[in-house]
Amino acid sequence: AQRVTQPEKLLSVFKGAPVELKCNYSYSGSPELFWYVQYSRQRLQLLLRHISRESIKGFTADLNKGETSFHLKKPFAQEEDSAMYYCALSGEYGNKLVFGAGTILRVKS
Amino acid sequence: KAGVTQTPRYLIKTRGQQVTLSCSPISGHRSVSWYQQTPGQGLQFLFEYFSETQRNKGNFPGRFSGRQFSNSRSEMNVSTLELGDSALYLCASSPSGSSYNSPLHFGNGTRLTVT
Numbered sequence: 001a002q003r004v005t006q007p008e009k010l011l012s013v014f015k016g017a018p019v020e021l022k023c024n025y026s027y028s029g030s031p032e033l034f035w036y037v038q039y040s041r042q043r044l045q046l047l048l049r050h051i052s053r054e055s056i057k058g059f060t061a062d063l064n065k066g067e068t069s070f071h072l073k074k075p076f077a078q079e080e081d082s083a084m085y086y087c088a089l090s091g092e093y094g095n096k097l098v099f100g101a102g103t104i105l106r107v108k109s
Numbered sequence: 110k111a112g113v114t115q116t117p118r119y120l121i122k123t124r125g126q127q128v129t130l131s132c133s134p135i136s137g138h139r140s141v142s143w144y145q146q147t148p149g150q151g152l153q154f155l156f157e158y159f160s161e162t163q164r165n166k167g168n169f170p171g172r173f174s175g176r177q178f179s180n181s182r183s184e185m186n187v188s189t190l191e192l193g194d195s196a197l198y199l200c201a202s203s204p205s206g207s208s209y210n211s212p213l214h215f216g217n218g219t220r221l222t223v224t
Contacts, residue, residue: 034212043112044199044215086152095140095203095213096165099152 002027004089006100013077014108021072021103023061023087033063033070034097036086044086047072057081077107110135113202113216121222127188130219134181134202141183142213143175146197155198158183190223197221 003026013019025031035047048056050063050070061072070087087100114133122128134141142165143155154167158177175185181202187194197220201213 043217046212046214049212095142095157095159095201096154096167097142097144097152097213098154099144101151 002031002089002091002098004087004098004100006085006087006103008103009101010104010106012106012108015079016076019072019074019077019081019105019107021085021087021105023070023072023100025068025070025087025089027068027089027091029091032090033061034088034090035059035061035070035072036088036099038084038086040083047085077105079107079109081105082107110137113200113214115198115200115216115219117219118217119220119222121224122190123224124190124192126190127186128190128221129184129186130198130200130221132183132185132200132202132216134183134200135204135214138202138204138214139181140203140205141177141181142201142203143183143185144199144201145169146199146218147195152199155185187221192223195221195223 005024033050036044037047038044059074063070084102086102088097090097116131140159142157144152146152156175157165161177172188177183197218199218200216203211203213205211
């Protein structure tokens with residue numbers, strides 16, 4: 001079964017502090033992993049995906065198949081990073097996404 | 110390009126009624142997926158349509174159904190509404206048939222309240 005676990009409901013950090021949002025997954029095949037973000041009053045949007053190996057808005061995420069993790073990291077948090085972050089998994093076929101429960105990131109000044 | 114458009118934005122229905130939600134994907138996108146978002150269960154996949162064919166279906170009762178038209182617009186229908194169907198229903202579109210090729214673009218959702 002496909003499953004995504006985000007253990008933290010809320011992560012609160014100070015501006016300039018490092019951020020790590022945790023994501024663990026369960027999938028027997030070759031998954032594709034995503035991070036989606038929802039800012040206040042905006043629609044859910046893609047932040048980054050593991051196959052792109054990009055850094056978006058200073059965020060990076062590395063797929064660790066041994067630990068089945070895809071943690072989201074940013075070295076220096078900004079207030080505008082405050083949002084709900086969802087980790088999601090997709091299998092090899094189709095566009096079905098399995099989402100984690102989400103983590104609220106609050107960046108305090 | 111215009112984003113994914115969902116109508117209506119808000120709906121209030123009574124238990125036992127049925128409801129139809131509409132989704133217009135981004136122009137050129139052939140895949141449309143539907144998700145239910147609730148505080149308790151989070152985001153759950155309902156179904157996906159690609160070129161008018163249902164390709165994937167989530168674990169929802171048969172009261173939840175959908176369809177896709179030749180112009181890629183999609184509708185989902187919920188019959189015999191229950192209080193637990195109160196949720197935000199999100200539609201997402203993609204140009205390709207696989208998330209390996211292209212990510213999903215989400216609409217703002219339709220907020221359904223069942224009383």
